[in-house]
Amino acid sequence: MNKDTLNIGGREFHSRFILGSGKYSLNLIEAAVKDAGAELITVAVRRANTKEQENILDYIPKNVTLLPNTSGARTAEEAARIARLGRELGCGDFVKIEIMRDSKYLLPDNAETIRATEILAKEGFIVLPYMYPDLYAARDLVGAGAAAVMPLASPIGSNKGLATREFIQILVDEIDLPIIVDAGIGRPSQACEAMEMGVDAIMANTALATAGDTPLMAAAFKQAIEAGRKAYLSGLGRVLGRGGDASDPLTGFLRD
Amino acid sequence: MVKINGKEENAAGKTLAAYLSEAGYDASRVAVERNESIVAKKDYGSTVLRDGDNIEIVRFVGGG
Numbered sequence: 001m002n003k004d005t006l007n008i009g010g011r012e013f014h015s016r017f018i019l020g021s022g023k024y025s026l027n028l029i030e031a032a033v034k035d036a037g038a039e040l041i042t043v044a045v046r047r048a049n050t051k052e053q054e055n056i057l058d059y060i061p062k063n064v065t066l067l068p069n070t071s072g073a074r075t076a077e078e079a080a081r082i083a084r085l086g087r088e089l090g091c092g093d094f095v096k097i098e099i100m101r102d103s104k105y106l107l108p109d110n111a112e113t114i115r116a117t118e119i120l121a122k123e124g125f126i127v128l129p130y131m132y133p134d135l136y137a138a139r140d141l142v143g144a145g146a147a148a149v150m151p152l153a154s155p156i157g158s159n160k161g162l163a164t165r166e167f168i169q170i171l172v173d174e175i176d177l178p179i180i181v182d183a184g185i186g187r188p189s190q191a192c193e194a195m196e197m198g199v200d201a202i203m204a205n206t207a208l209a210t211a212g213d214t215p216l217m218a219a220a221f222k223q224a225i226e227a228g229r230k231a232y233l234s235g236l237g238r239v240l241g242r243g244g245d246a247s248d249p250l251t252g253f254l255r256d
Numbered sequence: 257m258v259k260i261n262g263k264e265e266n267a268a269g270k271t272l273a274a275y276l277s278e279a280g281y282d283a284s285r286v287a288v289e290r291n292e293s294i295v296a297k298k299d300y301g302s303t304v305l306r307d308g309d310n311i312e313i314v315r316f317v318g319g320g
Contacts, residue, residue, distance in 0.1 A: 020320030029318070044319025045287075047261045047312065050280035056316050057285065069319055081292065085314050088287035088294050156320070183320075205320035 004233065006200055008040075008178055009094070009126030009147035011065070015039045016195070017225050018067065018180060019218070020205020021056065028214050029059040036218035042067045042096055042203070045086045057091075066091040067128065069098045076115035083120050095120060096150065096182075097129040106156040110137040114144050121145025130182050133167040138175045149175055150203065152183040153194065157206040159186025162194060172198040188217075188224030195228025196236060260311045268307045273300040276313070286313050 006013040019038040021029055033041060041064050043056060060066070068086030073079035076099065083095040097120070099112045113129045114137060120127050126147045131137055133151035141149055151168050154160035161184060162168070171179050178200040185191050191202045202225050211217035257264040260275075267275050272295060276283045288295045289312040295303055305311065 021318040022320040023318065026318070042320055043316040045314050046317045048281060048286045048315040049261075055282070055285050056318055066316070068316065071319055081289070084294055085287045085289060085312075086316075088296075089285075089314070089316055090297075091316075203320075 004229070006178060008128070011126070013039045013065075013201075015222075016201040016229055017222055018042065018182075018201055018203040019208070020203065021060075022205050023209035024214050026054055026056060026059045029056070030061065031215040032208060032218040033061055033064055035215040035222065036208075037222050038064065038218075040065050040067050040094075042069050042205070043086075044069055044071050045082050045089070046072075065094060067094045067096050069096040069130075070116070071098045071100075073097075073099045073116075074101050074109075074112075075099065076112045076119060079112070079116040080119045080123075083116075083125060084123075087125070092126075093124060094126045094128065097127060108132055108152065110134060113137075114140045117141055117146050118144040121147075128180065133164045133171055135167075135170050135174060138171050142175060142177055146177060148178040148180050148200070150180045150182040153181050153190070154184030156183045158184050159207055159210065160184050161186055161190040165193075165197070168194070168199065169197055188220045191221055192224040192228035192231075195225055196231045198232050201225075257307060258305045258309045258311060261313055267305050268309075270305050271301055272303040272305060272311075275305060276300065281313060286315050288313050 015037045017036050017038050018040045019036050020042045070079035070082040079097050079099050097113050097116045099109045101109050108130050117127045117129050128148045129141050129146050130150045138149050154163040180201040181194045181199050182203040185204050186207045208214045208217045258267040291310050
């Protein structure tokens with residue numbers, strides 16, 4: 001296989017596993033990053049306090065690119081404000097836009113997300129918008145200057161897998177940007193299935209944070225994502241409409 | 257009074273750099289917004305907090 005790299009906003013990545021860092025302890029992050037082989041890791045921006053002296057940046061290897069999210073934003077303007085603060089924290093121009101106005105299902109607001117993408121792309125950010133998989137919204141995100149599109153598989157933190165499978169496939173087929181499945185992937189097999197469909201990368205957080213052994217699950221996801229990628233590149237075998245098709249020669253049987 | 261991360265504090269007249277240091281923040285690990293505009297790190301020493309200012313001090317935490 002030739003060098004198979006993921007290009008986002010002019011940056012080249014060898015890993016197709018984007019790791020979330022939420023809901024697990026700081027001292028597991030280093031091991032999870034290593035076992036995931038991740039080169040991109042998401043972080044959130046929150047009010048600082050002086051009680052907690054530990055900082056997440058001390059636990060993330062220096063060669064890993066930070067992808068700050070805009071969680072907590074309810075409008076494009078709030079997302080832009082959080083993105084600018086994230087950039088000021090001095091770790092680059094990547095931002096994952098996350099705008100929600102619903103706290104039960106945590107579904108992204110596509111219209112506000114498109115607006116935020118436009119604002120931030122103009123300011124030079126490398127914008128990765130988290131979105132509900134809708135073809136028109138994805139096209140608008142491309143027009144707004146997104147560097148990738150991040151459709152959800154199922155609600156955030158649900159571990160329910162590829163509930164939006166058919167709609168993600170449409171984005172894979174029609175959108176000429178990296179498609180990164182984000183939210184809802186609960187098992188390595190689901191990550192593998194999405195990669196077999198031709199998505200470019202997988203983002204996972206809760207699947208690891210709620211696993212019995214977070215670094216081991218990170219390693220399992222890494223292998224599943226690599227397997228799915230290879231399967232996609234190799235071209236999946238066909239599915240028969242009905243009946244069977246022998247794998248063994250149909251001659252030379254030990255009978256007359 | 258100056259509103260800092262949602263709390264009224266008696267910090268008017270101090271520079272941002274002095275406030276951060278006295279309160280125990282690691283200035284290299286935070287970003288600061290004053291009245292919804294970013295304060296660049298190089299300006300912390302020359303930025304004087306004023307009555308009625310709304311200051312947000314943020315950092316990175318784990319997130320998805």
